[in-house]
Amino acid sequence: MQIIVKKKDPAIILSIHGHFNAGDAPEFERIFNQHLDAGERRFVLNMAELTLINSAGLCSILATAKKIKERDGNLVVCALQGEALKVFEISGFTALFSLYPTEAAALKQV
Template sequence: MNLAVEKVGDVLIAQLEGQINSANATGLEADLMGHVDKGQYKIVLDLARLNYISSAGLRVVLMLAKRLKQAGGALSLCNIQPAVREVFDISGFLAILPVRDTREDAINSLA
């Protein structure tokens, strides 16, 4: 799993690539929460290159969304691939997390 981050205004874009599973979810969570700890309260997860997410990965996304909400911030997801979208849908996450088609739409939703 690779994580690349960039800033667009006051929004952090986290590009996830590969797979999020029990072997790497803890490290990913630490990386993402580190940004929140440094005052980054608007985050877009760009999932265009993510091809698998396990329940451990779903937990990371949920914990991040919860932490951002508590801090007065927000999370938006974009570019979800069909196989990953199905996991988010089955788990009920699509009903509770904002999902946008494009990175630009996700950034604008947090403005």
Template sequence: MALNQIEEGGVVILAVDGNLDGEGTQTLEDTVVGLLEDGTTKLLFDFSGLDYINSSGLRVLVLAYQRLKKNSGTVAICGVKDYIQEVFEVSGYDKIFPLYPTRTEALGAV
């Protein structure tokens, strides 16, 4: 897994490439927790390069959502491939997280 972090218009974007499982999940969780502790309130996960996500990867998303919701923050996801979107739909996470086709659309909404 590769993780690229940038900030655009007050939104921290975490672009995740490859597979989000095992060690990659821990890296993402550490990054997310650090951002939240530093006061980040708008977080966008760009999954356009993501090929696989397991339950521990989904858990990191929920962790971000729960912590940001308490502080009136926002979590959004963009660039989800069809087969990964099915995981979100089956798990009901598409009801929790706003999903956007592109980063531009997500930034416009967040």
């Protein structure tokens, strides 16, 4: 997995590329914690290039979302598609997160 981070007002955008599994969770959480500790509170998780996610990846996203919410922040998800979208749907995550078709749409709502 590769994570590309960029700042685009009003949020930090994290673009996930490739497979998101147990081995990737610590790095994912470290990056989010770094930005939370720096005072950032609005995040967009762009999953346009996410090819697959397993339960460990889902748990990592859920744990991160909880931390963000505890700090009065917001995390939205965009561009989820294919197998990754199916995993989100089957696991019930589509009911837990605000999903947007594009990064631009997500930035308007974060």
